[in-house]
Amino acid sequence: MVLLVLSLYGDALGLFLASFPRYVLIPALDFGLLSELTLSFALLPSIVVLSLLFVTLTGVVGSFLPSIRAVRLSIVSTLQSL
Secondary structure (H helix, E strand, C coil), X not given: CHHXXXXXXXXXXXXXXXXXXXXXXXXXXXXXXXXXXXXXXXXXXXXXXHHHHHHHHHHHHHHHHHHHHHHHCCHHHHHHHC
């Protein structure tokens, strides 16, 4: 659960930082037509939804495997090893 919350915070930070390149225009040259193009980035809602789904899936898988290992451990042997 904690890993899922941390991954969602990381995704929110990543989406916040990814929203700034849309204000940057990059000049490019099209050699086929010999014309100048201007490239810009756009943060589409589909990208936001896909990143949230990917981060949620990664957080669940990343927290599921260590929790299964922790359930199988004996409390007494774990405390003795400390």
